[in-house]
Each structure stands twice: as structure tokens, then as C-alpha cells.
Amino acid sequence: MKASGSTTNTLKRKPISDSSEWTTDLINQYDHEIARVAAEFGLDTYPNQIEIISSEQMMDAYSSVGMPLGYHHWSFGKQFLNVERRYKRGHMGLAYEIVINSNPCIAYLMEENTMTMQALVLAHASYGHNSFFKGNYLFRTWTNADAIIDYLVFAKNYIAECEKRYGISDVENILDSCHALMNYGVDRYKRPAQLSNEEESLRQKEREEYLQSQINDLWRTIPVVEKQESDTEEVRFPSEPQENLLYFIEKNAPLMEPWQREIVRIIRKVAQYFYPQRQTQVMNEGWATFWHYTILNKLYEEGLVTDGFMIEFLQSHTNVVAQPPYNSPNYSGINPYTLGFAMMSDIRRICENPTDEDKAWFPEIAGKDWLQTLDFAMRNFKDESFIAQFLSPKLIRDLKLFSVLDDDTQNTLEITAIHDESGYRKIRRALVEHYNLSTREPNIQIYNVNLRGDRSLILRHIQHDRKPLDDSTDEVLRHLARLWGFTVRVESVDSDGNIELTHECKVKR
């Protein structure tokens, strides 16, 4: 560790502070130094906006799932009550920070934090996460940091307006249903349009009328002529399966009011905004953790922070990146901070001190400039591809990873690979699968609408490794049926191509 090596160096400069109390002035000074170091390392960030808040406000921020201003919904209330209860009982501490992907990048600092923690959070959120938001291709493609706050304001106001006009219960019903399908409200490939408050407001009315006219067309264009019915294959609608369920509902649900469509759209946009975060958890946290570690160590080398500062920082840092083993009572899956931080540090190691193994596995980065390599990795990958590309045998050994096969046709679990020569690639592949959202979530797409009959909506669930849908599916289908207005069915397609009707939610008209 560099921190311990440099204690005997002559301190070039006076430490910024030596007390654990923070002041706005001190935060400014730390920020100034951290910004300088970050710039030396080439981090490119949005401007920062740092907001000091109390713990109650932090709980508020928590419960609106990271949106700086959210519309009102009972589920946020539930979240709040939960956080509040657990916090008051001491079951959990609050996060030291929350950071918002916006321009300027908003980071919340809790007033209870010590100066050390504030500095840690600054480096972690305002420079780590911030540069990730600005650089990573998913965020660049899918989110618009300049407009998100505007859009959330629009969304909040619009939904509040709807509540006034149509009643809280009706709006709540729509929101409930949309939330159930939120994960299926994202375009995985198509680039979304830019959002902005003014535009949205201007275009919203037009869209309302236009959409309504389009819906009627859907039914008007049903072929009237019945000739050759038997010999032509029935035309499906949509002609290609649609993965974005909420999009399909917004555009095609026959009985929806315009305001309901707009709400579906809002939830869809919010889901899309969070989609990159769900795909880059390991990378994002790893990147931010790597940089707070690197930056604060640099400050220490320069003599700007004290030994006491470093001890407090390292203790907190160690807690964050701790990975309990699989058989520990504290184990709850692989800690994304640990994996991300370890991989980022490992890339630097491979660049600076490659072993023969590294040279064989990573010829393209071994011995290269570490800053450029990390920057490249941060910009162009998401969790699954990042792991597929950069998880090294050494790291698999360090974390002692092993993979377990749970097959319901077998009586026992099988250890398929461990951290040895023959296991590295298998483990890496299995871990990639774990971070692949499209296999982690059931693959469900809209397959067809029964245009000629009962207008029922048919979804296809393409089974992956024979995994069935769970018990909540019926509940979700009820939500979907509420939006669609007619019967909804789910057909499961297994690996042999057999199709079976597994779930149905009937709507009587």
C-alpha cells in the first residue's frame, strides 16, 4: 500500500485540515485539491453540485430511488418507512452519498459525515461516478444528463395534474401497473429521443390527439375481406415481436385515455434513464471506488492529508470492498464494489507489472499505459462485456471464485469449475451470464394480438435453461391486462420449440 510507504517522506505541504469537523470552507479546499488530482489523472467530469443534507433528508432521497424529484406514489412511502425503521433500529447505516446522473452532477453529502468521509465521498461521487456518467457509452447513448432534471419536473407536475383531474386512485392504478412492467419498458437497442421539459410539454398535447387517432386505425385496418382466409398465414400484429412492453402499450392499447398513455410514457422514460445504471453496477462502483482510493492516496503522498485521515479513510474503504465468502452468514452475493474495485486495480497492475500469465491472457493491454487502458475500459463496456474482457485468472484466484450448477433434474448440486487452469474460462463465462440482464430477467416479448377475435394480447416467454416464471407472474399479468384492457396470455417456448400456454388473465367485456 502506498499510504504506508510514504510516511517518512518530507511533507511538501501542510495538511489541509487535521480535525474531523468539516466546514464549507474546508470542503471547498478539499474539492479544489481533489479536482486538481483528478484532472492530472485525466478524469473528464460534468461540473459538480454538492448538496449538504441531514440524515432525514437522506432517507427522503433514498426512498425516491435516486430521483432528485419524484412523482408521488405509495411505493416510495413504503420504501421510506422501511428505511426509516431500519435506520432507527440501527439495522443499517445510510449511504454516505447519493449521486445523480445529471449535468451538473448532483451529489448529496450527509452532515453527520466527518471531514474524511466528506472528502472520500467527494472523490468517489463527484469525480468517480461523475466521470463514469460522462464517459461510459451506455450513459452517453441512453441518458441525457442535461435534460433529466427538467424531465422529472415535467413528469412530477404532469402526474400531479392527472391526480387532480382524474383522482388519486385512478392514477395510482396506472402507476402500479407501469411499475410492474418497468423492467420491460426499455429499448435495448434503439436510441431514445432527447428529453426536455419544454419540448415535452409542447409536444405532449399533439401526441395525445395523434395517438388517439392512430389507435382507431389499428382496428379499422383489420382486413375485411375474408377470401383465402384458410390458405394465407395469419398476419401477426406486431409483425415482429416487441420487447418493450410499455412502448407497445403506449402506442397500441385500444382503450386507454390519452393521459394514461402519457403516464405510461413517463414511466418508460424513467425506466430507460435507469437502464444503464442497472447494466453497469460493477463497473460504475468499481470505477468510483478505484478513483477515490487512487486520488486520496495521491493527496497523502503530497502531504495534504494526515495519517489520521488515512486510517479513517482506509477503514471505511476496507469495509466497502469487503467480500464475505459464500458460507458466511453475511454473504449476500458478490459485492459489486469488491469485484469492480479489484478488476480496475487489476487492470492497472496488468499494465504496470504484467506477469507471463497476463501477457498470455491480455496481450493487448499488458505493459500499456494504464490510464489510457482504464479510460478505454470505462468508456466502452458494460458489466457483462467488461467481465468477459478483463476478468483475469489472478483475480479469480484471489477471490477464490467457483461455480455451482443447480439443475433441477439432478439430485445434487455440482461444482462445475474452480479457480484453476481448467476453470478460469468457465467461471468467467458463468459470471458474465450472471451480469447479463437479458438472461437474468425472463425473456418476455409481445408476440401477437388476436385482432379478429377477443383482442387478447399474447406474450411469448422464451425459456432460458428451462427456467419457468415465478408465482408473481399472475399478478403482473393482471397489471398488464389492466393496461391493455383485454385478456392477456403468456405462452412459454422451451428449448425444443414446444409452445405451451402457461398463464392467462381474462378480462370480461
Place this chain on the structure above:
Amino acid sequence: MTQIIDRRLNGRNKSAVNRQRFLRRFRDQIKKSVSDAIYQRSITDIDKGEKVNIPTRDTSEPIFNHGPGGRREIVQPGNTDFIAGDKVPRPPNQGDGKGDGKASNSGEGDDDFVFQLSREEFLEFFFEDLALPDLVKTQLATISEYKSVRAGYTTSGVPTNINIIRSMKGAMARRIALRTPYTRRVKELELERDTLLLLHDSDHPKIIEIDEEIKRLKAKAHAIPFIDTFDLRYNNRIKEPTPTTRAVMFCIMDVSGSMNEERKDIAKRFFILLYLFLTRTYKNIDVVFIRHHTTAKEVDEEEFFYSRETGGTVVSSALELMHEIILQRYPTSDWNIYTAQASDGDNWEGDSPACRELLTQQIMPCLQYFAYVEITAYEHQSLWREYEKVKGAFPNFAMQDIAGLTSIYPVFRELFNKQTA
């Protein structure tokens, strides 16, 4: 470029609306919790929050998920002694886990969703059952009586309030102050006269002049009044709002066989409501529980609500006991006395006129308020008719027959009217 904003002074309750939404959505479950709580709690204990449990199933938000089964490969850290190809028996309860490591990250498992209802929210739900008008809910704020307290002294007032010591002190100070120039001058002159006397005879014109002067000054000093209206100080008293001293609430209930659990529950809510009203007005409230069938007995709350007896009913026994207790322990000069009586209306025929006698002659004059509820599905009997006569004579007597919870409130209407007037 960094901007630091201190938001700590901003509102803290950004989530208050969402909390309300949550309560609204789970009304039914919460109401049930509140009902249970009312059943379990002591009357004097009603005025606080409550922990509410809602089954997790009800509050969960469904999403599409993989169910148990199929084939899945999971990567875990921290291998100690496995090697590839090992077969491991399935852990017993993990077979239906979610497999993505998210199954239970809270360590709390699938218990109920638990949260704390605040005191206000609890009362809100409590009041809701009773169909209280909104105005009344807000009026639960105290009405205060005023007490006059000392607040220093004023320069004006009525003669009875003159503070003699204070006035005399002022007068003396004034006298000393006004006399000083004269007495000082007199002393100087006397000194001068003494020195002159050494040189001259006492009839020297200069000395005579000084004598004159001294005489004149002494007269002046003497003329300073002993006391002046200017000196008067009066005790000042101002009125300060104070919660009226103390109240005692008598709960009288018929516990004969016909009072079943449901009726007792209604009665309990009735007592609670009266208690709550009183807590808004009085700091210290004693509650006395009297149960009766043919004889009356003072009991504790537990016994009051939860034990049952059978037999006939003689209401006057309870009224007599109450009157005795008032005489012994709650002199009307010190206590405000409220009585709530719940009964199913049964009474021994010959006893009802005796009850009326007792009430009109002895008890009502001591009471602030008497509220009577009759929980019955049948015709009113003699007790009701006799009580109606009492009601005619005393405006602070309220009675009501109760079919359900909503009819409890009207009993208190007059009480409120009185308070707001």
C-alpha cells in the same frame, strides 16, 4: 467547477406525501391494526402511536421473475475445499431461492412489513370509525381557563391592590432624595454660623441672617410630603391561560349477562372518546371504573372490561357508589367530574325512578357532564324514560342509544358546543 449548497434548512418531510399515499393504500389493514390496538390498550394509554404489521405479500410489487427450477450456474466467492466435479447435496431451504443472490439481503426474511403509526395518524384512524366532524377533530385543541398570576407592580390600580411596603420604600427614597440639597445647605450654614460665633455675638446681623436662612430651609425640607400619589405602587396581576386543574372521569358499566363482547367494545370506544376529550382540557385525569349488576363495585380497568358476571341489574347501586366516592375523594371544589355510563338499558323496574331521584337531587349538581349510552337493539325501558326526564332538567346531561360506532359521537356534540362557546 463546484458549487456547494447547504440544503439542511430545506424541508425534511419530502416523503410525507408518499407516506400518506402508503397509509391510504393500506387503509384496511391499518384500520384493523388500530381496532386491535384499541381492544388491547388501556383507555388512558390511547393517546400515542402504534406499530402496524402488514403482510409482505400485500405490499410487494410484482415483477416478472424466474421461478425455481431449470438449470442455473452461480458463481460464488471464497472457495475453501471444493474441486471441479464435486457433488454437493442441495441445502434444504435454498432450493426455491431466487438464485441471483438477492433473495434476502436484509436478514429479516419474509416477515411482515412493519412500521410505526404516529400518534396523530393513529387518532385519525380511531376518529374515522366514529364519524367525527372535521371541525371537532381540530377542536380537540385545548380550551383553557385563565388563572390570574402576579406580574410585578404598576403605578395605577385600585386601592385594594396597593402594595404598602413597595409604596413606602418609594416614598422614603423620594423624601431622602428631595431633602438632601436642603439639609446639606443647612449643614454648611450651621458650620459657617459656628465659625462666626467665635468672632461675633449671636445678634450679629450676619448670624441673624444665617439663622433666618436655616429656618427657611428647614421649613422647606419639612414641607416635603411624607407620601405622594407618585409613590403609590399597586400589585399587578395578569391572566394566564392554564389547563383547568384536575378532572375525574367515572366509567360506569353494566356487566350483567346481556353485555356481550361486542357491546363492551362499543362501550370501550365510548369511554376512550370521552377520555381523549378530557385529555385535551385537563392535565391530570383520574379514571374511576365502576361496574355493577345488582351491586356495584369499584374495579381496575382490566377487570372492568374483561371479566363477566351475570344476574340482575340495579343501576342505582352504581350511582350511589359514585356519589360516595365523589364525597370521599373528589370534592367538587377541586375536581371537575365527568361521568360516562354504558348499559344495555336493562334495569330493575322499581329502581329507575330511584336513579332519577339520585341524579337530580344529589349527583347532577356536582357534575360537569354526564353522558349515557344505551347499547341495545330493543325497545327502551324504564331507565331510558327516567333519564329523559333528567335530560330535560339538566343541559349537561347527554344520552344516546347506540346501534353502531358511528352513533357514539352525537353524545359528545353538546360537550363540544359548550367548549367552543
